[in-house]
Amino acid sequence: MLEEKNYQNRRINPQTWKRLLGYARPYRKKYAILLTGSMAAGIIDLIMSFMSMWAIDGFMYRKTTENIGLFAAAAFGLQILTASLTLLFVRSAGQIEAHMTTDIRRAAYLKLQTMSFSFFDNTSVGYLLSRLTNDISRIMEMVSWVCIDLGWSLMAVVASLIAMFAVNFKLALITVTAVPLIALLSVYFQKKILKYQRETRRINSMITSSVNEGIMGAKTSKTLVREELNCLDFTEITEKMYSASMRSAVISAVYMPLASIVISAVTGLLIIKGGRDVLGGLLTVGQLNFFINIGNMMFEPIRNFAGIFAEFQSCQAAAERVSDLLGAVSDIEDRPEVVEKYGDFFNPKKENWEPIKGEVEFENVTLRYKEGEDVLKNFSLKVRAGENIALVGETGGGKSTIVNTVCRFYEPQEGRVLIDGKDVRDRSQLWLQSALGYVLQTPHLFSGSIRENIRYGRLEATDEEVVEAAKLVGAHEFITKLEKGYDTEAGEGGSNMSTGQKQLISFARAILADPKIFVLDEATSSIDTEAELKIQAASEKLLRNRTSFIIAHRLSTIRNADRILVIDGGEIAEQGSHRELMARKGRYYELYMNQFRNERVRESVKILGQ
Ligand SMILES: Nc1ncnc2c1ncn2[C@@H]1O[C@H](COP(=O)(O)OP(=O)(O)OP(=O)(O)O)[C@@H](O)[C@H]1O
Numbered sequence: 001m002l003e004e005k006n007y008q009n010r011r012i013n014p015q016t017w018k019r020l021l022g023y024a025r026p027y028r029k030k031y032a033i034l035l036t037g038s039m040a041a042g043i044i045d046l047i048m049s050f051m052s053m054w055a056i057d058g059f060m061y062r063k064t065t066e067n068i069g070l071f072a073a074a075a076f077g078l079q080i081l082t083a084s085l086t087l088l089f090v091r092s093a094g095q096i097e098a099h100m101t102t103d104i105r106r107a108a109y110l111k112l113q114t115m116s117f118s119f120f121d122n123t124s125v126g127y128l129l130s131r132l133t134n135d136i137s138r139i140m141e142m143v144s145w146v147c148i149d150l151g152w153s154l155m156a157v158v159a160s161l162i163a164m165f166a167v168n169f170k171l172a173l174i175t176v177t178a179v180p181l182i183a184l185l186s187v188y189f190q191k192k193i194l195k196y197q198r199e200t201r202r203i204n205s206m207i208t209s210s211v212n213e214g215i216m217g218a219k220t221s222k223t224l225v226r227e228e229l230n231c232l233d234f235t236e237i238t239e240k241m242y243s244a245s246m247r248s249a250v251i252s253a254v255y256m257p258l259a260s261i262v263i264s265a266v267t268g269l270l271i272i273k274g275g276r277d278v279l280g281g282l283l284t285v286g287q288l289n290f291f292i293n294i295g296n297m298m299f300e301p302i303r304n305f306a307g308i309f310a311e312f313q314s315c316q317a318a319a320e321r322v323s324d325l326l327g328a329v330s331d332i333e334d335r336p337e338v339v340e341k342y343g344d345f346f347n348p349k350k351e352n353w354e355p356i357k358g359e360v361e362f363e364n365v366t367l368r369y370k371e372g373e374d375v376l377k378n379f380s381l382k383v384r385a386g387e388n389i390a391l392v393g394e395t396g397g398g399k400s401t402i403v404n405t406v407c408r409f410y411e412p413q414e415g416r417v418l419i420d421g422k423d424v425r426d427r428s429q430l431w432l433q434s435a436l437g438y439v440l441q442t443p444h445l446f447s448g449s450i451r452e453n454i455r456y457g458r459l460e461a462t463d464e465e466v467v468e469a470a471k472l473v474g475a476h477e478f479i480t481k482l483e484k485g486y487d488t489e490a491g492e493g494g495s496n497m498s499t500g501q502k503q504l505i506s507f508a509r510a511i512l513a514d515p516k517i518f519v520l521d522e523a524t525s526s527i528d529t530e531a532e533l534k535i536q537a538a539s540e541k542l543l544r545n546r547t548s549f550i551i552a553h554r555l556s557t558i559r560n561a562d563r564i565l566v567i568d569g570g571e572i573a574e575q576g577s578h579r580e581l582m583a584r585k586g587r588y589y590e591l592y593m594n595q596f597r598n599e600r601v602r603e604s605v606k607i608l609g610q
């Protein structure tokens with residue numbers, strides 16, 4: 001339930017950063033170079049200030065050009081050094097950012113692969129997308145580039161302080177009085193600026209999602225005549241964006257002049273006091289110039305510090321969200337001893353996987369998605385290996401829940417699900433799922449061609465086998481009618497296939513894998529009558545020697561099932577073969593006759609209409 005958690009906490013929490021900084025470990029050396037380089041740059045800046053002091057006192061004041069060539073060469077050398085250092089650390093920071101972003105994204109992606117169904121029930125795709133893209137980019141940008149600012153600022157402040165006190169104690173004191181003032185101003189304004197920036201970003205994402213919704217939901221909007229309302233909503237959001245951007249601009253505009261006033265006031269004081277000292281012979285013009293320069297030079301790093309602090313604070317929520325995602329624990333996990341024996345998702349030990357026959361048993365299973373609402377209660381069912389089971393019943397009765405439990409997409413709170421007499425929790429998830437073929441109620445096709453999509457079932461399958469599988473489920477015909485046939489793009493943005501057609505493709509994919517247990521969760525009448533007849537014709541062959549669970553909404557599809565279960569309120573209301581149940585004239589008979597009558601009516605209407 002990551003989404004529901006309140007991430008408003010803006011206090012920097014080292015615990016959160018610790019997990020993220022773990023990803024920096026491989027780049028320790030680069031970080032060390034970065035830090036040293038930026039500190040060196042801080043020192044060079046200070047040396048440059050000293051150089052102008054020497055130039056004024058040594059050449060201008062004494063009106064000589066002795067050794068000026070050497071001096072110029074040294075100054076030039078230092079500039080070259082600064083340029084090279086800048087190149088070095090910009091490169092290192094860029095590399096660190098790119099590498100760490102990739103590493104963390106990969107870790108988060110792998111984490112998502114191992115999460116259970118319930119995690120995705122409670123966490124939206126949009127939420128996860130923003131974590132993987134925006135949040136991670138922001139954090140990584142900060143942790144890599146902040147290092148440069150931090151090294152440079154730290155060195156610049158410390159070195160300047162020491163140098164100032166060494167050159168002239170009184171003037172140093174005057175300069176130092178401005179430090180807390182500038183620091184306070186900076187912290188206050190940087191926080192405000194970031195707050196408004198965050199606000200604009202938030203509104204910006206609202207605009208994006210509103211545009212997205214406007215496009216995706218265009219058809220629905222039109223049918224509901226919602227266009228005007230949508231436009232009003234959109235205008236409201238853009239107005240909010242305008243005022244947030246304005247506020248952010250105004251705050252920035254106030255901060256800079258205020259900081260300049262403080263700096264100028266201090267410079268003025270320095271000139272009054274220092275000028276007197278110069279006239280009195282207590283101070284050289286070069287030294288005074290040094291103070292004026294260094295005063296300016298010190299304020300930049302202080303502002304930087306404030307910026308870094310505010311940035312850290314504003315990244316805290318993003319860091320927490322990403323850190324929580326990386327640390328998320330799936331509520332369906334293989335026990336250590338199971339992983340030890342059968343391997344995990346990424347390192348399966350297939351040599352230890354005994355063949356699965358396909359016997360399925362529910363033993364007093366109680367399952368609930370939410371506390372207090374049992375969907376299955378004390379549910380028991382025994383299915384022989386190779387038996388074809390059909391599940392029928394009213395919507396929301398628990399049919400999908402039953403088959404999802406066989407697949408261990410959800411785990412029961414009480415009771416056990418046994419496959420070949422062994423608790424599903426004693427097998428690794430990968431092992432169980434490799435023995436299963438599942439056509440989901442909402443089929444998903446991956447980006448790639450239809451051919452590739454079917455081949456996902458068994459990667460080493462030949463093109464002929466792919467076509468064979470498609471023919472078997474009756475998908476071949478409609479695929480060949482598409483312009484590019486099997487090479488048609490199938491995923492998002494691909495061809496416009498109906499849910500029924502997508503199901504047929506997933507069906508072919510599932511069959512290609514030759515699973516021992518097969519599940520077909522039919523989308524409510526999404527398969528057209530023609531496709532349905534094809535599946536019906538093929539299914540006898542398809543389902544032979546496989547344990548199967550077919551959830552059908554058209555009862556004519558499942559007449560041949562070995563056993564039909566009428567599911568109602570998470571219980572088996574009735575069971576038996578089609579013939580037995582028809583003879584009993586109970587629930588199934590009623591459902592069947594109803595559907596039969598409805599179809600008849602529909603047909604007559606069609607005939608009348610012609
Ligand atoms: N992921 C979930 N989280 C919370 N509740 C759920 C979830 N899935 C199903 N339910 C609830 O469990 C009950 C059974 O749902 P299930 O999907 O198993 O029914 P079904 O028989 O497959 O219905 P349909 O014929 O519409 O597919 C319903 O009340 C449903 O609201």
Ligand SMILES: [Mg+2]
Nearest residue numbers: 399400401441
């Ligand atoms: Mg269902």
